Amino acid sequence: MTDHSGFTVPTEAPAVRAPRKRLPGKARFGLAIIALYVLAGVFGPMLLPFDPDAANILQRLRPPSAQHWLGTDQLGRDFLVRLLYAIRIDLPVAFLAAFFPMLIGTALGAVAGFFGRIPDIVVSRSADIVQAFPVYVFLLVLVFALGSGATSFILAATVIAWVGYARLVRGEVMRLREMEFVAAARVSGLPPMRILATHVLPNALPQTLIYFMSDIVMMVLVLSSLSFLGVGIQPPTAEWGRMIAEGQPFLRSQWILSVAPGLMLMMFGIALSLVADGLDEWSRK
Amino acid sequence: MDRGRFIFRRLLQTIPLLAGIMLLVLLLLHVVPGDPARAIGGISASEEQVDQIREELGLNRSLPVQYVSYVGNALRGDLGRSTRSGRTVTSIIADRLAPTALLLACGMILSIALSSVISVISARNKDSVLDFALIGVTVAGISIPTFWAGLMLILLIALPTGLFPINGFGDTPLENLHSIVLPALTFAIAISPVMIRALRAKLVDLYRQDFVMMSRAAGLSENAILFRHLSRHAAIILVTMISVQVGPMIFVSVVIEKTYALPGLGEALVNAVSQRDFPVIQGITLVTALFVTAVHLTADIVISFLNPRMTLK
Numbered sequence: 068m069t070d071h072s073g074f075t076v077p078t079e080a081p082a083v084r085a086p087r088k089r090l091p092g093k094a095r096f097g098l099a100i101i102a103l104y105v106l107a108g109v110f111g112p113m114l115l116p117f118d119p120d121a122a123n124i125l126q127r128l129r130p131p132s133a134q135h136w137l138g139t140d141q142l143g144r145d146f147l148v149r150l151l152y153a154i155r156i157d158l159p160v161a162f163l164a165a166f167f168p169m170l171i172g173t174a175l176g177a178v179a180g181f182f183g184r185i186p187d188i189v190v191s192r193s194a195d196i197v198q199a200f201p202v203y204v205f206l207l208v209l210v211f212a213l214g215s216g217a218t219s220f221i222l223a224a225t226v227i228a229w230v231g232y233a234r235l236v237r238g239e240v241m242r243l244r245e246m247e248f249v250a251a252a253r254v255s256g257l258p259p260m261r262i263l264a265t266h267v268l269p270n271a272l273p274q275t276l277i278y279f280m281s282d283i284v285m286m287v288l289v290l291s292s293l294s295f296l297g298v299g300i301q302p303p304t305a306e307w308g309r310m311i312a313e314g315q316p317f318l319r320s321q322w323i324l325s326v327a328p329g330l331m332l333m334m335f336g337i338a339l340s341l342v343a344d345g346l347d348e349w350s351r352k
Numbered sequence: 353m354d355r356g357r358f359i360f361r362r363l364l365q366t367i368p369l370l371a372g373i374m375l376l377v378l379l380l381l382h383v384v385p386g387d388p389a390r391a392i393g394g395i396s397a398s399e400e401q402v403d404q405i406r407e408e409l410g411l412n413r414s415l416p417v418q419y420v421s422y423v424g425n426a427l428r429g430d431l432g433r434s435t436r437s438g439r440t441v442t443s444i445i446a447d448r449l450a451p452t453a454l455l456l457a458c459g460m461i462l463s464i465a466l467s468s469v470i471s472v473i474s475a476r477n478k479d480s481v482l483d484f485a486l487i488g489v490t491v492a493g494i495s496i497p498t499f500w501a502g503l504m505l506i507l508l509i510a511l512p513t514g515l516f517p518i519n520g521f522g523d524t525p526l527e528n529l530h531s532i533v534l535p536a537l538t539f540a541i542a543i544s545p546v547m548i549r550a551l552r553a554k555l556v557d558l559y560r561q562d563f564v565m566m567s568r569a570a571g572l573s574e575n576a577i578l579f580r581h582l583s584r585h586a587a588i589i590l591v592t593m594i595s596v597q598v599g600p601m602i603f604v605s606v607v608i609e610k611t612y613a614l615p616g617l618g619e620a621l622v623n624a625v626s627q628r629d630f631p632v633i634q635g636i637t638l639v640t641a642l643f644v645t646a647v648h649l650t651a652d653i654v655i656s657f658l659n660p661r662m663t664l665k
């Protein structure tokens with residue numbers, strides 16, 4: 068018998084370990100792109116002889132040349148090095164802004180779904196209230212209230228984005244709770260927390276991970292949007308959304324300043340979506 | 353259980369929700385690190401000015417007292433005054449409502465139309481090259497930053513053709529509509545992909561059902577099957593998606609208003625944020641939360657008509 072998470076659930080016979088399944092091609096393609104991003108982010112800025120933050124007004128808005136492959140921005144900084152340097156900001160910040168909500172949301176959702184009653188009421192009602200807000204507008208306001216910057220963004224994301232994970236895990240756990248293998252574990256006298264941690268939660272993991280990946284895509288888009296609006300990552304730090312905003316006045320003359328960071332964002336999002344899609348297919352196999 | 357009781361219960365559930373929303377909006381002021389009055393006044397404000405701000409915002413009273421007076425005032429339509437311009441927050445919101453409302457309305461209509469057409473084409477030609485191409489576009493669409501999509505429309509359509517204004521809202525209704533074309537298109541680029549995903553999946557599932565096979569066997573045309581039998585199921589998914597997506601829609605419209613310099617609520621919010629104008633920030637946040645709650649509620653009621661089974665639980 069196979070449930071929605073795709074894991075083999077033993078009903079009569081003990082589980083037989085399924086043969087290793089290969090990840091679908093699109094997931095591997097997506098992972099390859101993400102690996103490229105990571106490599107470019109780590110080594111790219113080291114290989115280029117430019118400081119991403121050092122302004123040089125005499126060299127401002129230069130078109131692409133042999134020296135500056137993508138030209139220079141409005142402050143005369145090499146654009147390519149900033150584009151690569153931004154990987155070091157956007158990727159880790161988006162990752163953490165999805166990771167902490169996942170930890171908290173999963174814990175709360177699991178407890179709410181498994182024990183029901185008061186924990187469930189508290190978690191579900193709190194989730195209702197957070198969800199009554201346009202979440203990312205709330206995030207914007209919260210980041211502002213906490214003071215712009217990466218730490219505030221991650222903190223505000225944690226306050227808000229746990230809700231999605233809590234709902235997802237709560238639903239999964241409520242479904243799994245009724246399964247026979249959980250009843251068997253109960254009858255054999257395992258303590259409830261142990262059943263939850265070792266028997267129920269692992270089965271909710273694939274769906275949570277898939278959600279986590281699409282959440283990273285959302286978070287990198289929201290982070291860049293907030294920076295575009297002037298609330299997120301502050302200048303002079305290189306960040307794609309901020310770079311697009313700074314390039315906007317020069318849309319006519321030097322469109323590459325606005326186009327390139329957007330492409331970087333989009334490619335990253337597509338790559339991660341492919342991984343999530345592939346993982347979803349893989350877990351259902 | 354009948355529909356009347358379902359709706360009544362759903363309305364009742366909204367009351368504690370509204371109380372929670374207002375508490376969170378009030379608490380926004382208190383998550384500011386350090387002294388909120390000093391944060392609003394800025395470093396240059398004198399001690400007296402900071403005291404005055406504290407007095408105006410009622411920050412020297414206890415939190416429960418602040419909460420009761422905030423709720424009481426809000427119920428009377430008083431959301432305080434801007435600490436910058438001194439205008440009432442309510443009048444600022446009233447001034448800024450039109451562009452946002454028009455953007456949301458046009459954007460939503462465009463998104464629904466676009467996602468319906470694409471989903472039907474995709475589901476009818478499941479697993480064809482066309483279907484894969486459309487899925488590809490959808491995956492890419494989810495990853496496009498909204499403000500960037502807006503700039504690309506300016507770069508690729510507005511600047512070369514000169515047909516559309518790239519900022520402002522205009523004064524006459526016709527100018528308003530003209531200036532909302534590209535923002536609404538940007539809105540659709542941001543919102544449709546998620547809707548297409550859900551709608552296509554639902555349609556693919558529906559086309560596999562026995563009743564569709566029966567209808568085909570009975571000689572109904574594909575369009576008759578679609579409009580007579582599938583449209584109701586599809587409408588449920590669309591309404592659900594609007595309900596789920598309304599939060600992102602508002603965020604998207606904030607970003608779009610900033611991109612196209614539309615003088616709407618979102619632009620007012622971003623300006624208020626840059627001026628640390630807390631009453632305006634709180635007021636607009638509250639209004640958007642009320643809007644989201646209203647949409648959730650309406651969607652549930654509409655779905656209870658489309659799908660009577662829902663009222664059973």
